[in-house]
Amino acid sequence: MKYKVIDLFAGCGGLLEGFMKAESYDVIASVEWEKDPLINLKNRLETRWKVKNADRKCLLMDIQQTEKLFKGWENDTKYGTHIGLDQLVSENGGVVDIIIGGPPCQAYSIAGRARDEKNMKEDYRNFLFESYLKVVNRYKPKIFIFENVPGILSAKPGEKKVTEMIYEEIEKIGYHITKDLKKLALLDLSNFGVPQVRKRVIILGVNKDYFNSPEEAVRYFYEEILVNYKKEKKVTLWNAIGDLPKLYPLSLECNKKSHSESEVQIKNHLPRYHNKRDIQIFKDLALDIELGINKYKSSEAKNQLYYERTGNKTNVHRYHVLQKHEPSTTIIAHLNKDGWRFIHPESIQGRSITVREAARLQSFSDSYEFITSQGSNYKMIGNAVPPEFSYRLAKALSRFLKETIK
Structure with missing residues (x-):
């Protein structure tokens, strides 16, 4: 049995790439609001992973338009026509095991806040997690993975920190994440075989219906499982690109x-x-x-x-x-x-x-061909989750589900 995955804020598929490589997952749908990354993801799913109906599984839509995303839309001037997530989930037996993804990070990034005269407090991207959680609440996966930059730990667009708002909203819909994110969820991906220093917050959320002790389960994942997927020796820049x-x-x-x-x-x-x-x-x-x-x-x-x-x-x-x-x-x-x-x-x-060197430093395989403009390729690679890390994450999550779910 393979776990069924919905991929949100998919980009060109860096996070999904590792899950596909892990061979324990099937993709139900990937949602992305920019055209060029989705073109590349669709091509990758078709050519490398031989996904049937990849065109139907790649949804070009702004996640904030949740009703359209769920029920489908027709003849939108920007997003075209699609049957929507509800239909895709139904065609996959109505079961979603895991939702993965991370909203655009600019509103949370410390550098972004420093450049913005209003400290990014009025940026709509501060609240894209709400749309993410609407999808989680609708399809009730067993777990979800929410990825973002370290700046999310200190971002405070209003009276509360973003992490406090996320925690409260997650609890309301029957899920749990640890409050100890800085200690447990802040990772340097260079420890997982990625040839770059890339610090990211990887938040695991668990459905309380499936776990007797959600906090213990989450801590077990970080402290006992994920740590075993680190790479003993770091990969250098020259290890990654020196042979080009x-x-x-x-x-x-x-x-x-x-x-x-x-x-x-x-x-x-x-x-x-x-x-x-x-x-x-x-x-x-x-x-x-x-x-x-x-x-x-x-x-x-x-x-x-x-x-x-x-x-x-x-x-x-x-x-x-x-x-x-x-x-x-x-x-x-x-x-x-x-x-x-x-x-x-x-x-x-x-x-x-070059684009290929950037892709290698992000741990994309040379078999991943980026087929849009050079500028778009650089941008989507820079925004991606490194596939080498996502592969190790996917393996760890597969083990976690097998060992802990009740």
Whole structure:
């Protein structure tokens, strides 16, 4: 028997990818409100996982429109036509075992709050958890997984912290999560085989109807099961991308291309365009590390370099060279704007990372082909849950359900 899964805020399917690989789960539906990630997810379900009717199982819809999401919709100018979740659940025997997903993190992120003059307090994304829980309440899965950034632990859009509001709403609908989220649910995914430092809050919610002692069950999952799926040795950046073909700057630009393309064709391993100025900056920064000079180690030195080369001033350093023998820094959606904080460590290449390199640092298999624009691909990869972690999570949850459910 396989567990039936609904995937919310699915993106391009990073979280679902691990569950499919674990082979103990069948997907009922994936819901995503942006078109490009869903195009990629649908293609992946069809080509790699051989999911029948993948088109019907991939719902393009804003989760806030819950009635449409449940009952279906027709001829929407943005979201087209679909039969809705109720029909899909009915076709799968009316049983949902697990709901997975995490709302967009911008409203909870500390960096996002720092940039917003109102501290993100008026951002609607603060309350997307309410729509998530409406789906949980309707289909009553045995458990759910709610993933988000560490900033959710301190986010306070009103009088209460977001986590307090989530806890109260979850209790109202007959579920339980631990209040000890900082200790139990805050994880560094580099401990689970992901070649980047990526801290995330992974909240397990359990249906009280299925567990004699919900708090004990949740603690057992974190303290006794999930810890066994950690990887003993961390994967470095070079472990992940060191074997990829090198891409060198061209002496002359050709058709808006600044770098060579590899003779060995690897999907999505294409360099983005960089102008001559930026290529030289990237080379200088990487060479500074290679030679052990460390002239540009401080933020102040990087800001001065930025001013000298561009004529502009900044208080936030814009450059970062990735370190070969450490896990990467966190891959983020901002990669779709530029790659200045993701500079390749080899000075001879003088560039930022490719879509394939970003995907590998997020632990996507090379068999996952990203088929939309380069900018969209960077964005969805940065927003994704790393499949290597989600695979280990899925294995842990399968064991948890077998051992604890009454």
